[in-house]
Amino acid sequence: MGSHSRDSFDFIVVGSGPAGCALAASLAKSAKRPNVLLLEAGSRNDDKTLRVSGKRWVTMMEPNLNWGYKTTPQEHCSGRQIDYSRGKGLGGSSAINFGVYTVGARDDYDQWAAEVADDTFAWTNIHSRFKALETFGKIATPEQQKYGAPKAADHGDKGPLGIGYAAEWESDLPLILDAFEEAGVERNMDHNSGNPIGMGLFINSVRDGVRTTAADLVKDAPENLVIVVDSPVQRVIFEGKKAVGVETNGKQYFASKDVIISAGSLDSPKILMHSGIGPAAELTKFNIPVIQDIPAIGQGLKDHPFVTFIVTRKPETNDRNAFFKSPEAMEAAMKQWEQDGTGPWARHGNQLGVGWFKSDKITSSEEFKALPAEVQDFLNRETIPHYELATGLPLHMQVPDLFPDFSYVCLAVFLMNQQSRGEVRLQSSNPDDPLLFDPHFLEHPYDRRACIEMYRHLYEVVEHPAFAKDTIATVMGPASKSDEDILQFWKDHMTSSWHMTGTVKMGKEGEEDAAVDNGFRVFGVQGLRVADMSVVPVMTNNHTQATAYVTGATCGDVLIKEYGLDQ
Template sequence: MHSGSQADLNSIHGHAYDFIICGGGTSGCVIASRLARIPNISVLLVESGRDAGLSPDVLIPGNYVKQLQEDKAGLWELETVPQRHLKDRKLVFLRGKQLGGSSAVNYMALARGPAADYDEWARLTGNDGWKWESVLPLMKELEDFDPRLPPGVEDFARPKPSDHGRSGQVKPEMVPGVETFFKACVETGMPVCLDNNSGNPVGVGLAQFNVRRGERSYAANAFLDHSSRTRLPNLTIMTDTECDKIYCADGTATGVELYHKPTQETADCFFKVYIRCRREVVLCAGTFGSPKILMLSGIGPLDVLNRHGILPVLNSPGCGRNMLDHSIITCEYKVDDKIPAHNQIFLDPDLHKQAKAQYADSRTGPLAMYGSSGTVAFPRIQRLFESKEFADLDGQTQKFLLDSTRPSAEIWLGSGPSFYPANDPTKSYITHEMLIQNNLSKGTVTLRSRDPRDPPLVDPNFLSHPFDKRIAIETVRTALKVANTAAYRGTIERIVHGPRIDINSTKPDSIRDEELLDFIQDHLDQGYHSMGTCKMGAREDPTAVVDDRFRVFGMRNLRVADLSVCPILTCNHTQINAYLIGIRCAQEMEKYYKGTTERAGRL
């Protein structure tokens, strides 16, 4: 056995484990580390990607964009079906393929979202444990928050110590924003939000990031670093290994079928390994992976199983349905060249060399900041609530959207362009990145074939709901209003990626909807926050896949615990959901198994 460390196929062949966790992403790391503390039990964590520590770029905040573009070994790249409401474009969904999952490749922003989201989660599942008052202590337990403010931002940030924790594994801190963006947002009528993680994020404020002393803090180094692994002798980790199937007998999960890529590449024949599970299998393979594994195991919609010739184990009509996501679009601007921008660091070899040297010496400078610093606005957009599309919604949805703490959108200030091809290191650009929130369009994740090596068919179905088009139009209009303020006069020279307008002379309210929608349909992309494909809900909900304790309806000894269980599209950056899901699932299992194993140890 390997004490919390990397194992190979030979070392686990023939073994049985008490718990098998399929997926070493954010939730999987949390659950593995918690369950492995229970005496007298064994835990196997299976991760399809690489182990932590094999790519140092993961830890460098300033390499965030470069990492998403170049680190192919650490990413899943899932191409969607043509999006009929986006001019039949195919999008590429990126997710982390390594221990720590997407927390190893995300923007590092810690945004909890509004308290109302968690209260709605509790209402939909009938479990008050999801209310804000219940999850806030877990959020505080999770974080080791550094309350120190960057110089000069006292007017824009003032977090209350009572809303944050100081002894957890994840290490958020506040980093510098840009004063002009604050002033521009306030000029458009947005309030200042002194702590967007207080339960009411509405307004413009300073973002908080999972970065400490210039390094990314993520699930792998927070919960399964080297020292943690040495303290967990009953944890075995298998990387580069995919879970292809869950074995079931009489409605009970009994084990898993694994595919170990390195062994397969050197083997003379095709083979897989069956590992027996004594207690429970927990799927943590994410919004795309978990429904795929369930369906390959015979748990899913009967029409899908029959179409691919898979013997049905359980009809679960909601499996792979109900996919929700934010979506992203950017407006990008040429600005005064005296303003330093992220793109310059990578285009100018001398600047890049200096930045790398400074980072290596002190973990400071552009590579410690760009990609992890930011100012963020969470506006409420009145034009949305005055629209015909809003009037056409049902009363419950209107009530949900009208909560005063629920933002209509999210607008980030980014350094350098995201899509505009800036090739001159002497030129400066900024980005206003819009996260389109509260989307009502629902997509699907289903099987391409019965071959586990085939990626799933992903259809986010973006902009299929009329209200989503209105959200996108008014979000872009709001971002253009920010750029059109007096605060930005003399800073923004022209728009280089956006609707075809002169930003300095065109009033955003005068732009026709059709012009904005045309730009949106050409450029809208994934929001990196997919969820809902194994939805949590009440037993009487035919679209629910798991109950409020993460247990798959109709099965024993099988749970799903990752973003696929989220019953609503929360207005946040969803890594906090993944951490909470991991903690809540581990707590549910600890309640029972700690008692049984302690009793067994005394016999």
């Protein structure tokens, strides 16, 4: 427990991912210096070699850092169980994700504000919180600045999260970006400006070759922030309808003000359900006494499914074989990285190209026209994309056997604004058992149509002479370009991008699909809030770690204001 022998705090935050760390740090550093307890189910996770920028593609394979979740068999994905990895340990999923930092579209946040009738969540306010979180690193070399040129006004320079572009790029990245431009793909100089439309460069949650995680927000924490690891929370302790603390492995901790659950879209609903908060019929089935019946808890699960397209390339376009086929080169590179964060491990797989796009083929489809008018309106807004295209995924690091030759390009397409809605539900009365996760991937006709059309756009780009001139063969793609074969390819190969959102949705009192209000308070009880991706009512058009950070920071602002902690 560190220097605290007492088990009572002002606030308890459960879960140390981006949301939990941003929230705990923000509360602890407020002027009143309240006592904050941050509980983490996993370990301290402070081995620096887990932060090698070029190895961020394989950290998720460390079994002690990953809960190892899987979905239920997916009816519309050839009956497959799909990987549903979640981070375990200080930093949560930010410690095992692929280290990309994208904030989404300004229309996402304006929509959130509109849905909950509160400008706290509008882009202008969210944008200033994003800036406060980051120290942004620009592109170092002048010849690379034609691919990315962010405006200083859109970024922060004093925040705890070091983000930016890789200092060293693989030689084929400019070739690919130039080919995309020749193929008529518009360019975007900064996808974190509030408008992600167009092709550019991923901004990375990496600084000087070292990956940034949520643990960076609490590493110089003041003494009034106590972090306790190896403490999975089984339930919230209630007195009547007031949350007064939590229980972890038989130990109890108490909060005089609030308990805030920040365990993510897969685990926050679990803690709530085992505490008697959730769909009454479900809880009763597992003999859990009902404190508050909230049918929405566990419903509304959203995600970004993606699939790849892989082609081998002329070996002279890159130097991957020389590096990845030489254990000596990789070992020497590790020594160099340990010295100063530079070298091949800060170059290979460190800077990827990415873009978000709209499609007339999607919006003119029957499936689009069948969507509710307000959904069509949202999808037609200026900054809202229909899909994402990324290039350069170093897939051989995860499945080396697939690649006898590392001169290849792996492109990925991600469906944005999926219309299928999934759910998470109890599978037992044991709070240490995970919930059942059923995202209902590809169930909605719109999703299937959009997946076909966006894959066709990918074909157009890779078949353009500017790109095709360096391509040798296709390693992985659909059997043909027919709708049926493209869709079958999705069904057989689609995976989650681990952006689970919306299972404890924020909304207005009385809305049947909502579980918390605009102050993050769980309906019908006192002293209990949820702040993480589970409450976000809009499936943001990004890789969601940035939204998780800003959700925690926003909840911090709300609590600081409510309790007058800044005086």
